[in-house]
Amino acid sequence: MTDLDRLIDLHGPALICDALRPLMTEQRLARIEQVLDARLTSLVTIVEDLYDPHNGAAAIRSTEALGLQDFHACEGVHRFAVNDGVTKGCHRWLDLHRWPALPPCADALRARGFKVYATAPDAPVDLDHIDVSAPIAVVFGNEHAGVSDAGFAACDGTVSIPMFGFTESFNLSVSVALVMSRLAARRREVLGRRGDLPDERRDRLRARWYGLGIRGAVGVIERHVSAGTRPVVAP
Numbered sequence: 001m002t003d004l005d006r007l008i009d010l011h012g013p014a015l016i017c018d019a020l021r022p023l024m025t026e027q028r029l030a031r032i033e034q035v036l037d038a039r040l041t042s043l044v045t046i047v048e049d050l051y052d053p054h055n056g057a058a059a060i061r062s063t064e065a066l067g068l069q070d071f072h073a074c075e076g077v078h079r080f081a082v083n084d085g086v087t088k089g090c091h092r093w094l095d096l097h098r099w100p101a102l103p104p105c106a107d108a109l110r111a112r113g114f115k116v117y118a119t120a121p122d123a124p125v126d127l128d129h130i131d132v133s134a135p136i137a138v139v140f141g142n143e144h145a146g147v148s149d150a151g152f153a154a155c156d157g158t159v160s161i162p163m164f165g166f167t168e169s170f171n172l173s174v175s176v177a178l179v180m181s182r183l184a185a186r187r188r189e190v191l192g193r194r195g196d197l198p199d200e201r202r203d204r205l206r207a208r209w210y211g212l213g214i215r216g217a218v219g220v221i222e223r224h225v226s227a228g229t230r231p232v233v234a235p
């Protein structure tokens with residue numbers, strides 16, 4: 001947890017926003033509300049045992065750009081590393097969840113009402129034919145081996161991106177962009193709106209995003225808090 005998140009926990013998002021808002025332009029405030037409006041939490045990306053940090057970073061970047069908030073990295077043999085040069089820092093805007101393996105991640109999401117699908121080039125059901133009426137989590141596998149056997153067993157189904165050429169599979173990060181873009185559009189259509197952030201999470205994210213955009217935000221918040229709590233000295 002970052003210092004900023006700790007301060008949000010301690011003081012609540014409203015106070016953090018009050019402290020930082022005066023330092024932000026109207027355009028920036030409006031942009032943050034626009035992105036919050038479009039944030040989807042009922043579609044999440046999961047990657048399993050990736051070894052190339054560039055692929056992981058590109059997957060994060062596509063996930064964030066599509067307006068999805070949660071990215072789960074399940075670490076089999078390889079530790080998941082974020083390549084800042086490729087994400088351009090965008091991993092800070094979303095929630096990155098690390099797991100030691102796919103099964104506990106899939107179980108936790110299922111317990112929250114998600115259907116968990118593994119992607120595979122030879123899956124008989126394609127992207128346009130899976131049910132998007134409930135929250136969905138999609139698993140992308142290792143660059144060479146694809147999703148592991150234990151990973152497939154932990155999922156509720158499999159899904160493919162149709163292929164029409166001689167090539168037998170897409171690159172991992174290309175797959176993330178293709179699948180999540182299509183499913184995000186389908187999910188938004190079912191919801192009838194662009195985003196689905198619950199109010200409490202929206203308030204916390206707003207506070208975090210204000211803080212991420214301001215150099216020295218932690219100090220600004222601490223000064224704001226101590227100014228507000230300084231005992232009043234009688235004249």
Ligand SMILES: C[S@@+](CC[C@H](N)C(=O)[O-])C[C@H]1O[C@@H](n2cnc3c(N)ncnc32)[C@H](O)[C@@H]1O
Pocket residue numbers: 119120121122139140141142143144145146147159160161162163168169170171172175
């Ligand atoms: C390079 S592929 C791995 C190829 C591996 N031989 C296999 O059969 O899964 C890496 C990942 O990209 C995704 N992928 C690639 N092409 C796909 C397709 N046509 N449909 C669904 N997922 C695909 C899957 O998540 C896969 O695990």
